[in-house]
Amino acid sequence: MVGFVGAGQLARMTASPAVALGVRLRLLAETADDPAAQVVPDVTVGDYRDLDTLRAFAAGCDVLTFDHEHVPTEHLQALEAEGVQVRPGSASLVHGQDKLVMRRRLQSIGVPVPRWLQVTSTGELEQFMAGCAGGAAVLKTARGGYDGKGVRVLRTAADVTDVADWFTGDAALLVEELVDFGRELSVVVARSPSGQAVAYPVVESVQVDGVCREVYAPAPGIAPSHALAAQEAALRIAQELQVTGLMAVELFDTTDGVVVNELALRPHNTGHWTIEGSVTSQFEQHLRAVLDLPLGSPTPVAAYAVMVNVLGADLADLYPAYLHCMARDPGLKIHVYGKAVRPGRKVGHVTVIGSDLGDLQGRARHAAAYLRGEIDE
């Protein structure tokens, strides 16, 4: 029995390989209509911020894992002290929860990261920015940011004034130089408690307003040395942090090499292509890793896979749009998350696999735009 804290789309997409493997899932959901709670029979509705709720939920599970990184670290430490198998463990997971902890650790193990500094005042911020190329930097909250939230690019004195109120609360902040990158990359790796690890091919991700929009797997035309460096960095981070389960490492591809941007210690949007595009999907891999089963092959089954997110927009119900998209493209793989459609919210994704990258990009983008209601033909 694998207990998932959180019942969003990641847990939902894990339900499919769990069926094949015969692994039973139990969910701690926020509501009975959460994406994964719609498709898994064994659901507890409760608050993941409450230790007693977590404790009762974990009692019947062989291992505890996560759909998101919002569970308080101290609760996980308490559960671990009581003997619960938390995977990834709190000491690993904190690197996906706290950007300050992550930056310090990556720096200490020699993984390339942007120049960064913890800041407690706008004065420190301005001083740091003065040393940045073009004066451009990125201010981040150490905790709680995702999909572009808690992240602000700063270029001018006016930008600094705009974020002055970020310094009035208790939230720890860090600033990083704005990396001059060619594109964003991601590597998904899995590591099991026994120490077995595998890396998926390096992919290119296209972000808009801090939200992943498209992924091309493998990253087209990437320099082999950069691809290898990215995979090596991800595997080394997984080993150093003693990660159990999946981890996605987001990187910047620069002329000087790859630089690590973010970590996520769970299945990741940049790994959704693996459902159709590789022998073992990231979701099956995560289950195998947290259960300490031998890991599956990450080998792609086609030359390219292209994934495009479907963000909520005008279509209140995606289902009628299926008719058009499916009829137009019988090779299209549509995934919906069972969420109410709200603007900008990730409500699904589409994937196509094949050998002609341009063709795949055109097809996936068209379908995502149609499902979003941006085009009507």
Add this chain to the structure above:
Amino acid sequence: MVGFVGAGQLARMTASPAVALGVRLRLLAETADDPAAQVVPDVTVGDYRDLDTLRAFAAGCDVLTFDHEHVPTEHLQALEAEGVQVRPGSASLVHGQDKLVMRRRLQSIGVPVPRWLQVTSTGELEQFMAGCAGGAAVLKTARGGYDGKGVRVLRTAADVTDVADWFTGDAALLVEELVDFGRELSVVVARSPSGQAVAYPVVESVQVDGVCREVYAPAPGIAPSHALAAQEAALRIAQELQVTGLMAVELFDTTDGVVVNELALRPHNTGHWTIEGSVTSQFEQHLRAVLDLPLGSPTPVAAYAVMVNVLGADLADLYPAYLHCMARDPGLKIHVYGKAVRPGRKVGHVTVIGSDLGDLQGRARHAAAYLRGEIDE
């Protein structure tokens, strides 16, 4: 909402694509621990032979479909008369339920079938056998047979004596000449209410004691004319019978061409390879067909797929065997059905895809034998 009558492994394997498509499933299960009932939240436990139970179950469903063909035809007719969308409809489904109806119909539309005769006495049986090459024939019950049950090969007078008691009941019987075939083939086709239809590649199936053991997709070295004839026959049958959903057509490959053996109007064991081996699995295709969504591409994603069934034997619990099988072969795809293991029962299957048929056969057979407990290394 798609209502499945029956909650065996076919409904279970349909749960995965239903998640991706956002199609909600409801099951009419025999017990709460049926294979599919373990993994689908919306389950009614009840008797599919009871019309009131079926009626209540169908009330909340957009369409009604099936995990097996055992629902009484008259009940389906009653539901159809009340406006329930039964897919496949009773008039189609009866061809998968009653071999006499099937044989008559296929003969009338000119599809090649073995020479056959309805028989009501051992005298008629002996007379038919006298006209068969080598005196060999196959006696079948018109209804209720599956996986080798209700089927007996007869070669001698003693064999006829052995089946004398088959003629004492009410069950309709038919006898067929024993076809001198090189191998058994299968074609899975899908047809939607709108009339769209697709055919998967012709596969070779290896049967042992009437139970499917192995499937090679596509059928290695098949004569292109035989492959085309098999697909054409299957598509024509689907059209003539107005099938909605999946249909598997099992055929004999003979020196004179292909001959239809059996029909199954549902996802089929000989189509399990499509989960990993083709762009659209037979289970997703069945959902799309019964919902009258455009059908997906049946194109294979690899040169070959090999599927081997795992039949229950010595291992009471398959899970510990995973460690060995997964460690030995990271490319192996294991599917378990959540059934209690009993000798001879289909409890799971394994699939591998790739380009070297011999390699795939070796790997899949090894894993199935290990999971069965026949080998220990």
